[in-house]
Structure formats: structure tokens, C-alpha cells
Amino acid sequence: MEPVAVEEFEAIVEEALDDVPEELMGMLDNVVFLVEDEPPADDPDLLGVYDGVPLTERDSGWGLGNLPDRITLFRGPLTRMCKDLEDLREEIAVTVVHEIAHHFGIDDATLHELGWG
Secondary structure, eight states: OOOOOHHHHHHHHOOOOOOOOOHHHHHOOOOEEEEEEOOTOTTTTTTOOOOOOOOGGGTTTTTSSSEEEEEEEEEHHHHHHOSSSSHHHHHHHHHHHHHHHHHHOOOHHHHHHHTTO
């Protein structure tokens, strides 16, 4: 698939976020969603990453001056792996759910078992 403009990609990400159930989005605590063109050079096929402290690991002192957790989606690998816009929308939705799950403390092994790997 040809590269997708940043604006179009971000609009697809917003659509994917709109499709996440409101109850689940309401449970997110101090999380921002970002889009970057490419992942780190040492992991060029990375589709998304959760960077933060999962809810299951936070203690009573967490939140005092902490920066928001970040969920970053990588436009390059996502567009390169997809054959068309429909495929891209689906892969972005899966990646969003996958990274949100990490915020809730769900590990990769469990996500793979559930079909979200």
C-alpha cells in the first residue's frame, strides 16, 4: 500500500479510538495517544507501544507529578503491512486495543491467547 498522509492516518486513529467502548476509555488514567512515523531503529516492525506504568502496578503515591502514560502508533510499519485502507483501519483498531490492554496490565502472552496479539 502507498504511504498514507499523516492527517489521514491520524483521522483513522481517531476513528479507532471512537470505536473503543466508552466505559473502557473512561477507565484509562492519564494516557495520551501519539502517532509517530517510525519506531526505534532496533525494532523497525513495531506497530505500537505503551510507555507508562500499568494500572496494576501503580501504588498510592503514583500520580504526584507523573507525566501521562503514552500509547504511540507507528505510521510507517502499519501502512507497509496493510494492503489497503480497510486493512489499515482494522490493524490500527487491533493495535489500539492491544496497547490499551497493556495500560490495564495485560501482557503480550495473554493478548495472543485472546487473539489480540
